[in-house]
Amino acid sequence: MKFAPLALVVACGAIAATPTFNQDIAPILYENCANCHRLGEVAPFSLLSYSDAAKRASQIAAVTAKRYMPPWKAEAGYGHFEDERRLSDAQIAMIGEWARNGAAEGDPARKPAPPQFTSGWQSGKPDAVFTVPASFSIPADGRDAFQCFVVPLKFSADKYVKTVEFHPGNTKVVHHALFFLDGSGQARQLDAATPEPGYPCFGGPQIAPEGALGGWAPGATTRPLPTGIVQTVNRGSDLVIQIHYHPSGKPEADQSSIGLTFGDPPTKGLSGMIVGTRKIDLAAGAQQTITDWARVPEDVDLIGITPHAHLLCKEMKVTAKFPDGRIEPLIWIRDWDFNWQGSYRYAEPVRLPKGTRIEMSYVYDNSAGNPHNPSNPPKRVTFGEQTTDEMALLFMQVVLPRADDVPRFRKQFFLGRLEQILLEGGEPAGVTRRAREILRVAGPRFDANHDGKLGPEERTALLRFLAERIKCGVDR
Ligand code: HEC
Known part of the structure; x- marks a missing residue:
């Protein structure tokens, strides 16, 4: 009661x-x-x-x-x-x-008031808007298309990009987009070699880009880079926009645009760091884990991370092992979906002290039981740009205390990757073909005692020799 x-x-x-x-x-x-x-x-x-x-x-x-x-x-x-x-x-x-x-x-x-969305630019009126040179036709059905469009920016001086906002021309078919910078003219050549606007490009822009401006996926929020940080675009560079199209069931056309907002010259340095390997060999029917690691050569703040693979990848895990032994998980994608690849920006920068080891571990399923397997029956798969090839890449965006720190940082990171090749015989992504070739040719000349391998001192001498000669490029 x-x-x-x-x-x-x-x-x-x-x-x-x-x-x-x-x-x-x-x-x-x-x-x-x-x-x-x-x-x-x-x-x-x-x-x-x-x-x-x-x-x-x-x-x-x-x-x-x-x-x-x-x-x-x-x-x-x-x-x-x-x-x-x-x-x-x-x-x-x-x-x-x-x-x-x-x-x-x-x-x-x-009932709350429905949300308001602007149909214009989310981040305010851009300083410059560039539209893909010509409209691209997407057939009613068939496979997804990946097309790279070359947009001549025609900057007569270096520009400092603060905000990048992409406007898909046709939201029924544009699935996602990535933005690269090309100062070499290679992308223009690829474009000129095919009759349609742009050129086909599944796994990436098929060039060694000199930089990147991020990407766009549906539902994305446009945000400026943190204070003091900008993405430098060299004068004369072209913008290469890679667009992933998903057929809608009707013939469609798209001509997308990108808006750029400029800022002051940077006070801090922004650099990319590429981890990952070209050493991929997935036997037909097999499940396999591919790992790579890289050491951070100086104190940096990690602000963004973009794991990348193709259709066979199932799971991606990246961790940082700090010099004091602590382990910090950086990202875990338990159920990788090529259709929802994204660039992730950290809510707070993650400090990576000098000597931190970045470790990545990606799981691939090349069996017939993987519904995303592009080959039926499954076939052996190696590194490459095509739908039926694979990749194991990790792009990281790091911030250095001063803009001047960037060239030194890049070189140190790059030399670290070369040392890994000498020690472990790997094939790190991000090491230029030219650098690998020099390493192969010059290596034997540094075998001072002719014992057929490079000891620690011989290795140091070779790396010192390379440090003076190698231009740090980006090459996947
Ligand atoms: C970033 C964009 C995005 C957001 C945010 C989003 N959706 Fe979706 N949603 C999609 C797309 C694209 C599809 C169709 C393709 C697919 O099923 O993946 C979809 C499909 C669906 C479907 C159909 C699934 C099926 O099996 O056919 C449902 C139900 C749904 N969404 C509900 C939601 C709800 C509820 C939310 C919020 C809690 C939400 N979505 C947020 C993009 C989004």
Whole structure:
């Protein structure tokens, strides 16, 4: 008797808490889904109105419970990133309860105002806008297309890029885009060699880019680089935009644009760091883990990370082992999906002290049981740019205290990779062909005692010789 009133209170509480669209669900969908699930955006249907959401209530509950939606590949607890698209356990439970209880609409007075999206530039009017030179046709069906477009920037002086905002010309087919810089004219030659606008390029721009300007994926938020940091674009360089097209079922055309905002010359240094290997040999039918590591030659702050592989990769894990023995997970993608590859920017820079060891471990499945396997029956797969080739790459963006530090840092990192070749015989990505060739030819000449191998002193002498001659390029 004494406890009855209390039980009643609890029961009433539970009834009152049955979620409704207007009060509980709309805020979650507006915040986490609407940037893609609205008219003219990448997702196949809108989720803005009650009727849109209610008729798919159980499907929404299912895809959120599996964390298939919102699409976000980085596992919680392995790096903290900007703009993480991840629902909380409580939000997922709330959606499930709403769907199970008949997807009620609730009190209209409780419905929040729908989110406002600008159709213009998210980050304000850019200083310069460049449009791909000609419209590209995408057939109604068939395989996805990967096309690289060359945009002559025609800068007469070096420019310091602060913000990059991509505008897909046709959101029905543009799946994602990556931006590279070419100062060599190679991309123009590739473009001229094919009749259509741009040239086909699945695995990358097929050139040794002198830099990169990030990428775009549906639902992406445009943000400027942190204070003091800019991406330098050398005068005369071309922009190469690689676009991944997904056929829509109808013939389509696309002509995308990119807006750049410029800043002051940098006070801090920004450099790329490429880990990864070309030593890939996946036997038909096999599951295999490919690993690589690299040592950080100076104290840096890690601000961004972009793991990259093709269709056979299943899982990617990257960790930092600090000189004091501590281990910090940098990213874990448990379920790699080539269609949702992204560049991840850390919410707070991760300090990597000199001597930190970056370790990557990617798992590949070249069996017939892998639904993404492009070859049926499976065939042996090696490193390359084509759909049926593989890659094991990791691009990292690091910040140095001063802009002047960058050339020295790059050289030190590069020499470290050459030393790895001497010690372990690996084939690190990011080491130019020319450097590998010099290493092969010059190596034997530094075998002072003619014992057929290079001891520590001989190695040091060879690396010193190379340090003076090698220009640090980027080459995958
Ligand atoms: C970054 C863009 C993006 C965001 C954010 C996003 N979606 Fe999606 N969603 C898509 C795309 C693209 C598809 C269709 C392709 C696919 O199924 O992967 C899709 C498909 C779906 C489907 C159909 C799945 C199926 O099996 O056919 C549901 C349901 C869905 N989304 C619900 C949601 C909900 C709920 C949210 C927010 C919690 C959300 N989505 C957030 C892009 C997005």
